[in-house]
Amino acid sequence: MTQGNDHAPKILVVDDDPLCRDMLQAVLTDMGFVVDTAEDGQTAYEMVCFGDFRIVISDWQMPGMSGIELCEKLRSRRLGEYVYIILLSALGGTENLVRGLQAGADDFLSKPFDPVELHVRLNTARRIVSLENRDLIVFSMAKLAESRDSDTGAHLERMREYSRLLAQELSRTPKYENEIDSDFIRAIFLTSPLHDIGKVGIPDHILLKPGKLTPEEFEIMKQHVTIGCQTLDAAYTACPSAEYLRLARDIAATHHEKFDGTGYPHGLRGTEIPLCGRIVALADVYDALTTKRVYKDAMPHQQARKIIVESRGTHFDPDIVDAFLRQEDAFQEVRRKLDDDHAFGSSLPPVVTPANNPQLLFPSNTLV
Amino acid sequence: MTTIPTRTEPPIELDAFLARCLGRVDLMECMLTSFRAGIHADCQQLQEAVASRDLERIAQLAHKVKGASATVAAKPLSQIAAQFEDVARFGDPNQISDCATELFHELDRVERMIASVAGTEASQSEEEVAS
Numbered sequence: 416m417t418q419g420n421d422h423a424p425k426i427l428v429v430d431d432d433p434l435c436r437d438m439l440q441a442v443l444t445d446m447g448f449v450v451d452t453a454e455d456g457q458t459a460y461e462m463v464c465f466g467d468f469r470i471v472i473s474d475w476q477m478p479g480m481s482g483i484e485l486c487e488k489l490r491s492r493r494l495g496e497y498v499y500i501i502l503l504s505a506l507g508g509t510e511n512l513v514r515g516l517q518a519g520a521d522d523f524l525s526k527p528f529d530p531v532e533l534h535v536r537l538n539t540a541r542r543i544v545s546l547e548n549r550d551l552i553v554f555s556m557a558k559l560a561e562s563r564d565s566d567t568g569a570h571l572e573r574m575r576e577y578s579r580l581l582a583q584e585l586s587r588t589p590k591y592e593n594e595i596d597s598d599f600i601r602a603i604f605l606t607s608p609l610h611d612i613g614k615v616g617i618p619d620h621i622l623l624k625p626g627k628l629t630p631e632e633f634e635i636m637k638q639h640v641t642i643g644c645q646t647l648d649a650a651y652t653a654c655p656s657a658e659y660l661r662l663a664r665d666i667a668a669t670h671h672e673k674f675d676g677t678g679y680p681h682g683l684r685g686t687e688i689p690l691c692g693r694i695v696a697l698a699d700v701y702d703a704l705t706t707k708r709v710y711k712d713a714m715p716h717q718q719a720r721k722i723i724v725e726s727r728g729t730h731f732d733p734d735i736v737d738a739f740l741r742q743e744d745a746f747q748e749v750r751r752k753l754d755d756d757h758a759f760g761s762s763l764p765p766v767v768t769p770a771n772n773p774q775l776l777f778p779s780n781t782l783v
Numbered sequence: 784m785t786t787i788p789t790r791t792e793p794p795i796e797l798d799a800f801l802a803r804c805l806g807r808v809d810l811m812e813c814m815l816t817s818f819r820a821g822i823h824a825d826c827q828q829l830q831e832a833v834a835s836r837d838l839e840r841i842a843q844l845a846h847k848v849k850g851a852s853a854t855v856a857a858k859p860l861s862q863i864a865a866q867f868e869d870v871a872r873f874g875d876p877n878q879i880s881d882c883a884t885e886l887f888h889e890l891d892r893v894e895r896m897i898a899s900v901a902g903t904e905a906s907q908s909e910e911e912v913a914s
């Protein structure tokens with residue numbers, strides 16, 4: 416029955432009974448799944464938050480956090496990936512399946528399990544989690560939007576790394592530790608590449624214009640923010656359970672806002688700008704400054720750093736600039752690793768476009 | 784009052800358990816070995832709990848035995864443990880010692896069966912080596 420499938424979703428088995436745990440682990444491993452185990456609900460919850468499990472098979476009755484409570488807790492995560500949950504109920508047990516469904520369980524399996532039934536249930540689970548294989552889809556959407564744009568190479572790959580670094584760094588400070596959890600960090604990594612997706616709605620003669628944009632053209636160019644926001648908001652409305660789309664929308668809508676209120680489209684200031692937008696603004700600018708474009712060389716780190724520090728409190732949130740300074744080395748490391756000449760992004764055939772318009776590439780058109 | 788019914792059904796439904804192990808004899812043996820180790824420890828603690836009339840602890844341990852024995856298809860033991868758990872939680876405390884006797888009696892049957900299975904498998908593999 417071994418399937419040896421690279422794409423087999425990771426399964427977490429949660430049971431306080433070691434025998435049942437070992438048994439499920441052995442059988443599921445034999446079926447070709449990658450399996451890990453936890454002996455109580457709290458440990459399981461943490462493993463799901465910090466790991467990449469897509470399926471959880473949990474015992475119903477456990478000392479401490481029960482299977483139901485685990486289920487509720489997993490469903491209350493705001494931005495995490497969808498986890499398929501199967502609850503194990505003892506044969507002839509008194510568990511109330513309706514209660515299980517209310518808590519957010521997807522399926523039930525009676526204990527002791529029948530391997531054929533287990534296999535059938537897991538095929539269903541697998542089909543459902545692969546439908547949600549959103550990471551790849553989201554990034555492909557972003558890449559597609561970018562492909563019309565320019566020779567930005569591995570821009571998206573780098574800026575999602577920068578965004579994650581900033582979010583991680585902020586999450587370690589008392590001020591942000593409650594606002595930024597591991598789901599936020601993962602979601603910003605996932606959705607920050609969508610920030611410029613609205614550029615698909617900008618006509619070629621403006622998007623790809625080699626010279627300086629006229630004020631009228633620049634007004635049109637600015638609309639990429641609104642278009643992106645509307646597109647992602649429509650997606651979010653259609654699928655409100657996909658909370659990450661809300662984050663994506665907020666990033667698209669606010670990554671050109673400035674901390675002092677001089678940005679666009681709404682001139683939001685300070686914390687009126689969602690945190691994700693403030694983070695991506697810095698990540699986007701840093702990458703634009705430090706990479707080579709047709710019309711300019713890459714700016715050395717020190718020079719970009721100086722510009723960012725000078726914009727502390729004007730363009731950028733001071734807290735985020737401080738986080739950037741604490742993560743300077745990591746930023747340079749990402750830049751080295753995902754250098755356009757070596758990045759996997761550049762292994763794609765280059766998109767042939769006219770020389771680029773500097774105004775398009777610098778997220779802040781007044782910065783440089 | 785202690786009359787232990789003579790059970791004729793096998794203490795472990797080996798075919799069912801082997802199927803649950805995907806037909807893998809190695810996995811079955813491995814699971815039976817860890818079942819035996821675990822159940823041994825649990826039953827020792829259960830004996831202590833019975834001696835000290837700790838009903839809550841008895842219920843917990845009987846619950847564990849119920850689950851573990853169900854996993855290895857030791858159905859009669861699982862049923863006896865389930866009854867035991869019920870008695871400890873809601874029943875007449877005077878029935879505790881009867882339940883314990885019945886449980887340990889069945890456990891004995893289960894352990895003997897595991898020993899015989901291990902024996903059969905060992906002699907089988909010796910035959911294979913010989914041939």
Ligand SMILES: [Fe+2]
Nearest residue numbers: 610611670778
């Ligand atoms: Fe933009």
